[in-house]
Each structure stands twice: as C-alpha cells, then as structure tokens.
Amino acid sequence: MAQLSLQHLDKIYDNKVQAVYDFNIDIEQGEFIVLVGPSGCGKSTTLRMIAGLEDISKGHLILDGKDITTLPPKDRDMAMVFQNYALYGHMTIYENMAFSLTLRKENPNVIHKKVLAAAEILDLTSQLNKKPSQLSGGQRQRVAMGRAIVRNPKLFLFDEPLSNLDAKLRGSTRREIMLLHKRLGATMLYVTHDQTEALTLADRIVCMSMGHVQQIGTPLELYDNPANLFVASFIGLPPMNFFETLVSGDKLIGPHFEVEMSPEQKDLLASYQGKHITLGVRPENVVPGGTVPVKVSKNENLGMNTLVHGHIDGTGSEGKIVCKFRGWGDYKDGDIVMVSFNRMHFFDKETTNAITREVK
C-alpha cells in the first residue's frame, strides 16, 4: 500500500501539444481512484506518467514521501494492467504470472508460492498450465491482474482493463476488481471512459476533460453536486437535460415553460435576477405531473423504467428533454406529458460552473 501525491503535473509533448494541465491530487493508502473522461482527455497520459512510461514535463510525483518524478519505471514498484492484457502468447499462464519475478531472479520456490496464492485469489488455479489463447477475455484479464498481484507492488495501475470485454463479462470482472481491492487493500488507480465503472468502483473519481481536472470527489458528490456543466453532462446516464432559462422574480423562465423557485433557490439566484442561467435537470428528476409540457417523440421501456425522449412543447432542439419515469410506460409519439422537476442544478452561463450545490 502506498500514498501517492501528484503535484502540479503537466505533460507537454515535443510538438508542444499539452495533454495534461496542472494535475493535483493526494491519494491515500488503500484508496481506489478512478480517472474518468472522454477519449483524449489525458487520463491515460496521466496514468502513464505515474507509471514512468511518459516523462513528466512539469511537477512532482511523490510516492510514500519520496520524489519519484524521474525514477525509471522498473524502480517505481508499481504494476500496470493494460486493456489488451499484454500476455506472452508462447508462455503458459503460470509462466506469464511468474515472468516479472523470474526477471528479478527471485527464488523459484518463492515465485511458486506467490503465483499459486495469486491464482487462488483470482480462481485461476486450474488454468495455470494453459496458454493465453486457450482462455476467455475475462480470464486473460484476470491473468494480467495476477501478474500484477504477484509483484506485490505499492500501487496498481489499470488502463481501461475492461474495454475489450463484452458487457456481461465486464460486469463480472468489475465485481472481481472490487473484491480484489477489498481483499488486498491496495492503492489502485483506474482509468476508464465508462462512467458506470467509475461510479461503482471508485472511492474518489477524478473527472477530466481536455487535459484539465474538472472535479475530484466521491461518486455521489460528482453525481449530486457536479462542479460544472461538463461533469454534469458526463456523469449520469442518460445525461442531464440542460435549458437556458431567465431568472425572473421567483420564476425560472425557459423555452415555453416556467418553473417556480423555492425561497432558498430564489436567494441563491438573487445575483442572477434578470440574467440567463443554465438549468440542469437529470432525467430521473423529471416526474410526471406538473406545468412543463413535453411532447413525446420516442418511448423506450427498460422494464423498471421508461425513457421518454421528446422536447418541451413548442420548442425545437433547444427544448430537447429525456425523462426517466418509473415503471412501464406507454407514451405515443406526439403525446403531450405534463412534467415537473423535483431537483434542479444551476450553472453560470458564462463560466459553466455550478452556481451552487444541488438545491431541492
């Protein structure tokens, strides 16, 4: 287990493209941190800088109080699990798992003990004599994890380890990673673009966009109190609905709808009187019954829920809305459903930052 501190990390490539800007975080021992963001946001670059596979252009990387910014990867005592498993096809699973220890010239008997213990944890004991090509994708990824475990590293780094797996296998392997984290109590850094993985696995999530850290917080913090429009739109499925609204008295006036504000909300938006703000409403916070007319364009039944796609009646694309209603719905194209919002998020139109935390 280890404490890791990333202090003002920047990554600037030789062609002057900056991939990561001023990344700061202190990671506690045993914490599970997930870096999440769209493709090209710099999350994998950050992970590779931590692993030592990319040079750090500026800033410092501190592991257990020791500056490892310029230390070569082999001396960092970290293990990385890759998306494509990176297993040696000509070696058996046992040999793959033992490989890093063999290179270190560890005692073969010690290697044997470690490999068997890791195989036991990952339920791979019966597969040890097989070649990677004889295993399924999930099993191969477990082997890759086993190879990391046997090294007993200070830090585990996962670079989109589930991206190559089908949806069902992704779910089960995700649970295995959760159990592994609990069992080992190890400090783990995990990169993904899948918000489900981020929300289910993380102790804390780092949400990134365009090389900038947008928000660091627990999954609930990011979901309930997104720091800005980007986080609000990225976290949550289906994504949050946004409307440009005018703050007028105790009302928010949107495209062809009006919403009453509570006294607390009115206080909060006092400085925005007469100005436009962005109103955010999660689909699950849109409930049937109210004063907002939604013209249905598509009805998707998901069993427990119904997703209703449409737009505020009388508007075009600026009034698009997705509602997530409980139960089985049977809304027809063109139906008008009256809805209300039971939770709202407010964002400054200029800065895109949240005006406050969620207000009920």
Place this chain on the structure above:
Amino acid sequence: MSQIKAEIMTEAYIKKDRLRYVKNKLSGNLAIISIVFNALFFVSIYKSNVGQYYYKPLIGASIVYNLLFMMIVFLVSEGSKNYSINYSYIAIPVAVLQFARIFVYPMMGHRATTLTTGVEEQVMKDGQFIRVVIYLIASGVFLLLSAFIGIVKCKNLQKHIAEIEANN
C-alpha cells in the same frame, strides 16, 4: 490450495510441486546440446581429400541415420520438456548407439588407408579421429543425462500428483 496451505509448504514440497507448472527445460536443452554435438560430428567426419574411401553404401546409411537421429532427439527434447517419460526411455538406446557409432566410421576410417595423389594415406588422421570421437561421446553423454534427468523428474512428478490425488 489455500493461503494457509501455501504457507506451510516445505521447500522440498514446493520443489516437487513446481514440476506441475514448470517445464523440464533442463532435459530438453540437454537433448538439444546432444543434437549440436552430433551435427559437429557429422560436418567433421567426411574429409574431402581422402580419395573415394567414403563412397560406399554405408555413407548413405550414415547420412540417413544422422537425419533420423536429429529428428528423434528433437522429439525427445520436446517430449521430455513436457514430462513424457516414454521419450526419455527412447533416448537411452539412441544415446548408446552414439557410443556404438565410434566403432563404425571414425574407427574404420582411422584404421584404413587410401591412395591420394599416388601416396598412401591414413583416411582419418589422429587429430580428426579424436575430435569426432569426442563429439560422439559428448552427444551420447548429453542425451543420456537428458534421459536420466527426464526419468527422475517424471517419476517425481507422477508420485507427487498421486499424493495430491490421494490427499484430495
């Protein structure tokens, strides 16, 4: 095997248990070394300035045997790597044949003389004879070592697996 079981494993037990997952590379590599020495023998034996001494049916048999030897010992190498005891058993007579071969061409050539440009010469001179005999002996010895190590390891592994199965 549980964590606790892993902790109480003795060094001797672990050494045996490793056989289940680690290939017998030692036997395999010794067999390959045997092939290498046989190849050295093969390329060293037929000297070109000894007239027509070697042009007999035996040379064909010798060449065919060399090819067969290399094929069989390669299979022995692969088989013994994977703890197949039969391949190790096969290696023993093949190794013995390597010693027996000393008495075919090296010895026959060493004893024989032939006319080369009107001068009677020994077909295989002492230096060449010693060299090819060493190659054959080395080839045989490495193959025997490969076979014996293979048999011992195979038996250890078989015994260990039987013990594990009995305990389960």
